[in-house]
Amino acid sequence: MGVGTGTIVGPSFSPLYAQIKGLLIASLQAGEWKAGEAIPSELDLAARFGVSQGTVRKAIDEMAADNLLVRRQGKGTFVATHAEQKVQYRFLRLMPDEGSGSLERQLLDCRRLRAPASVARQLQMRAGDQMVEVRRLLKAEGKPVVLDDICLPGDLFKGLTTERLNQYRGPFYGLFEAEFGVHMIRAQEKIRALPADAEAARLLQVPVGTPLLSVERLSFTYGDKPVELRRGLYHTASHFYRNELN
Structure with missing residues (x-):
């Protein structure tokens, strides 16, 4: 046929x-x-x-x-597009105990570097291949609640810069699909509790040793190709991680 x-x-x-x-x-x-x-x-x-x-x-x-x-x-x-209001927060499961779930972001860094072996293995790259590393904070009412470190394959995200990330007002996934043709369709996560080290404590404005939720997410595009490794530290004093099981 x-x-x-x-x-x-x-x-x-x-x-x-x-x-x-x-x-x-x-x-x-x-x-x-x-x-x-x-x-x-x-x-x-x-x-x-x-x-x-x-x-x-x-x-x-x-x-x-x-x-x-x-x-x-x-x-x-x-x-489907992550730029759509109903879809854009599908991968963000942090919800406030009270009030709205909207979060503002603060970009801390965007740089190109050689992928270490631990990252390269998960993104199916070779150790030493170029990658893009993005660090950002997500804030609720001005208070930081998430510290994200995002690793992306360099060959898929040529031209991704601090300036471009700051210019884009929608979710990062919307930018990735609109300008780089990379559409995140599913993700798998590993979640564990960790105490805040000195750097995380400084950025999240909490005492060293504060319990944090560590969420490591590997996101995939079509063909089950991994295209993003995201390591987030969540301060859950006034927020919770919501998951829906079907």
């Missing part, structure tokens, strides 16, 4: 809708449809791949559940 971006060969161990899902993800990975853009209608996609509209709908339903696509009633289906 011929298709627009490949060929479905049968018989196959995977259901037909799963094969269509794979082809749609490949199109996203190739940049055929950018973040925030509408994808073709189910009818058009069914004609393109030579399958039923129901098969396409099931593939899109799964991709919407995976937060790869967003359905908008009466408008169509769009590529």
Whole structure:
């Protein structure tokens, strides 16, 4: 059965809708449809791949559940974007005990350096490859609550500078997908409790030894490619880490 971006060969161990899902993800990975853009209608996609509209709908339903696509009633289906209000804080789970969850950021540093072996291994780079390291604070009502160290592959983020980060008002992930074509679609985290060392205590304005929540996040783009290693220290005296289990 011929298709627009490949060929479905049968018989196959995977259901037909799963094969269509794979082809749609490949199109996203190739940049055929950018973040925030509408994808073709189910009818058009069914004609393109030579399958039923129901098969396409099931593939899109799964991709919407995976937060790869967003359905908008009466408008169509769009590529998910972190610039969208409903989506932009999907990876930020720190919530205040009271009041709103909005946080302001303060950029501390953005520099290029050689990746140490521990970072290179997680980002599937070679030790010594160029990476970008970003350090920032997130503040609630002027008080620092998160210290983030963000490591990014240098080859994917050429041109990322302190000036560019300061100019962009939306979430970092929105900038990454809009200007660098890197879309974070899922992440895995390791969480543990740590006492604040001298540097973290100074930046978070807490006494040395204060209990902090350490959150190490590895974020992935299409094809399960790791593209960000983020190590955050969270001061949870007036905030909590929220997770929803489905």
